[in-house]
Amino acid sequence: MKFRKILIATIFAAASAAAQGSVSSLTNDQIKYFASFFALLGDPNMKETFPSHREISVRSIFGMNQADASALRSAVSTYTGQMTQLFASERAIVFGKSALTDSDRAEIAQLVDARNQMVASIATTLLGSLRSETSAGLLADAQNIANIRNRKGAK
Numbered sequence: 001m002k003f004r005k006i007l008i009a010t011i012f013a014a015a016s017a018a019a020q021g022s023v024s025s026l027t028n029d030q031i032k033y034f035a036s037f038f039a040l041l042g043d044p045n046m047k048e049t050f051p052s053h054r055e056i057s058v059r060s061i062f063g064m065n066q067a068d069a070s071a072l073r074s075a076v077s078t079y080t081g082q083m084t085q086l087f088a089s090e091r092a093i094v095f096g097k098s099a100l101t102d103s104d105r106a107e108i109a110q111l112v113d114a115r116n117q118m119v120a121s122i123a124t125t126l127l128g129s130l131r132s133e134t135s136a137g138l139l140a141d142a143q144n145i146a147n148i149r150n151r152k153g154a155k
Helices: 002-021 028-041 053-061 066-094 102-129 132-152
Strands: none
Touching: 028 053, 028 066, 028 102, 028 132, 053 066, 066 102, 102 132
């Protein structure tokens, strides 16, 4: 039991140092994590009111205070708005086509790159706006998910 507490404290200390150091250089695994994280909380098809049950769960899991919750809500709102624009751009590329051209594929690849840059930017802003322990918890969770994906061989 004591070992577990030391291990958890060590993980949070390392993640906290990473959060305070260089949050601007997120890894691909962290970008995947935050893309899923924001999509889960910002699904425009959900008809829930804020705070949603999902947001309440996330706030509880990561021990967020009101300032953290406000930063999270702002990040999710930004993500949802920008994803709506990206989806519209994607629909404009594929609308009415039975097959995609090489040019269409290149445009879609650019949208994917734009989405990854957007997620990295929003996540970096969010992590910088949160208390260090909250940022550390999110980064630790991102690493745990990446470890699980890598063990399963998922890409």
